[in-house]
Amino acid sequence: MENKEYSVLIIDDHPLITDAYKSAFNYYSKLNESIVFSIVTAQDCDSAFKLIKEFSKSEKNLEIVFLDIKLPPSIDGEILSGEDLGLRINKMLPDTKIIVSTTFNDNYRVHSIFKNLNPDGFLIKNDITPKELIEAIDTILNDPPYYSKTVIKLLRKQVSNDFLLDNIDRKILYELSIGTKMKDLPNILPLSIAGIEKRKRQLKQIFNIISSDDKELLHIAKEKGFI
Amino acid sequence: MENKEYSVLIIDDHPLITDAYKSAFNYYSKLNESIVFSIVTAQDCDSAFKLIKEFSKSEKNLEIVFLDIKLPPSIDGEILSGEDLGLRINKMLPDTKIIVSTTFNDNYRVHSIFKNLNPDGFLIKNDITPKELIEAIDTILNDPPYYSKTVIKLLRKQVSNDFLLDNIDRKILYELSIGTKMKDLPNILPLSIAGIEKRKRQLKQIFNIISSDDKELLHIAKEKGFI
DNA sequence: AAAAAAGTAAGGATGATCCTTACTTTTTTC
DNA sequence: GAAAAAAGTAAGGATCATCCTTACTTTTTT
Numbered sequence A, B: 001m002e003n004k005e006y007s008v009l010i011i012d013d014h015p016l017i018t019d020a021y022k023s024a025f026n027y028y029s030k031l032n033e034s035i036v037f038s039i040v041t042a043q044d045c046d047s048a049f050k051l052i053k054e055f056s057k058s059e060k061n062l063e064i065v066f067l068d069i070k071l072p073p074s075i076d077g078e079i080l081s082g083e084d085l086g087l088r089i090n091k092m093l094p095d096t097k098i099i100v101s102t103t104f105n106d107n108y109r110v111h112s113i114f115k116n117l118n119p120d121g122f123l124i125k126n127d128i129t130p131k132e133l134i135e136a137i138d139t140i141l142n143d144p145p146y147y148s149k150t151v152i153k154l155l156r157k158q159v160s161n162d163f164l165l166d167n168i169d170r171k172i173l174y175e176l177s178i179g180t181k182m183k184d185l186p187n188i189l190p191l192s193i194a195g196i197e198k199r200k201r202q203l204k205q206i207f208n209i210i211s212s213d214d215k216e217l218l219h220i221a222k223e224k225g226f227i
Numbered sequence C: 001a002a003a004a005a006a007g008t009a010a011g012g013a014t015g016a017t018c019c020t021t022a023c024t025t026t027t028t029t030c
Numbered sequence D: 001g002a003a004a005a006a007a008g009t010a011a012g013g014a015t016c017a018t019c020c021t022t023a024c025t026t027t028t029t030t
Helices: A015-031 A045-057 A082-092 A107-117 A130-142 A149-156 A167-177 A182-188 A193-206 A214-223 B015-031 B045-057 B082-092 B107-117 B130-142 B149-161 B167-177 B182-188 B193-206 B214-223
Strands: A004-011 A035-042 A064-068 A097-102 A121-124 B004-011 B035-042 B064-068 B097-102 B121-124
Touching: A004 A015, A004 A045, A015 A035, A015 A130, A015 B015, A015 B130, A035 A045, A045 A082, A064 A082, A082 A097, A082 A107, A097 A107, A097 A130, A107 A121, A107 A149, A121 A130, A121 A149, A130 B015, A167 A182, A167 A193, A167 A214, A182 A193, A193 A214, B004 B015, B004 B045, B015 B035, B015 B130, B035 B045, B045 B082, B064 B082, B082 B097, B082 B107, B097 B107, B097 B130, B107 B121, B107 B149, B121 B130, B121 B149, B167 B182, B167 B193, B167 B214, B182 B193, B193 B214
Parallel strands: A004 A035, A004 A064, A064 A097, A097 A121, B004 B035, B004 B064, B064 B097, B097 B121
Antiparallel strands: none
16 A cells, blocks of 8 residues: 655644644654644744745645634735635645634534535634544544544524624724724725725624624624634 | 642633643653642532632642633623632632633733732743743742733833823723723713823824824824723 | 913814715626 | 625714713822
8 A cells, every 4th residue: 555645734822722633743754654744833824834835836736724813914904804814725726625623612613614615624713622622533534534522512502693793894893993084995995985884784683783882793703702 | 858749720621721731730740759739620600619618628729820810700600700710719729829821911900900800820822832830820829920921011011101091091991992082081981081082182193193093093002002 | 370282062063984876897606 | 697685885974982071079198
């Protein structure tokens, strides 16, 4: 049996986590001697995006990306989260399998990531033990997708709550959170003030917010990890 | 030389993290054969508090707690975060060393944790590699406190800038940054609106800000690490 | 005790948000 | 491909929040 080498990119801003992932891959290699992993890591959007660009230019394939969603944004403010990064990976490296790994476990967020990234794996960090990580790797290599407990539960109970936020919604929340005024938003987004107001009202409905001011909206959006 | 046994409680809602901490302690034991650790873990406020109560009732000492700040709250809503938990540990087990470990690198928050808990160690998860964890354990056992890179940076900034901004200034900036309105601030701070406005004008002068809106003030305050 | 700094109170000018209504454009669905 | 639904635009006025000024009081400093 011939050897198979997989390239893996691990993106997470916590070294202890990237290390745990690396160990899991190495351990898997030991169990399956014909499989070898070539692993690189990145801790923020900028260095991750740089690696992605390199892969897309070079001959070398990138088989698997482990992608944390909550990441420090890129310096130019273009890539605001792992989700934005995932969108670019899907475009630039369409054959690469994305494994989302995040600590968020509410439906809004999970749905939105599913819809936007369609990942081959979805791990909630609260669920994942070292042992489960090995199983996840095995499933992803042989019979994707792999979703961890909480994700499966959430998918099952997706009845009424399948609203999601798109790029523009997220950008609105982000800009508001850094203090941008409504009157300035049309210069930043391809929308009129009235259009942005409409979206804001919808967001408040989605999050079940009665109060008319934005503080609570931003608070909940932060809590849910949108910003 | 006689053996020394330390009890350790690790509180974190991510199994991969608690596992990394455990590995570090075990590795440290191997390096220092006279030292043995007895380790227990908890993943949420309820189970952690239960363990703390047990320790405080029993004869057994608890030497070290690793405490994540962002934790799922207790079911009765009494303990909302690791910070609340830490306050109780300080009361119930005054001799236990608390090592705060959090992903929070918000300067205001770090400051408030310091003031409230006065921990013997302060780790920012973004900083910590497995190797540094070993060093941290060593320092905490032999010559506490141990503060990781980011923490030290934040503390330095605070010291060199402290003569300019006091607690109230920082609180004003913090509240504004989460979207609190001026008209609501007098309910949160012991100051009138006019007083807060005066301080805000002074802050803008200090930071050399011409523009009259708050966005730039908050941006610079974040850049300088005040919030 | 005097001077300086910080805070309070009130009113008005200005600016920003929010809501409504009516209309247009885009997207979905059958 | 026509009809229906959803999303966006434009303009107005009502409401709310901020910001600035002035005059006054309290606290702190020296």
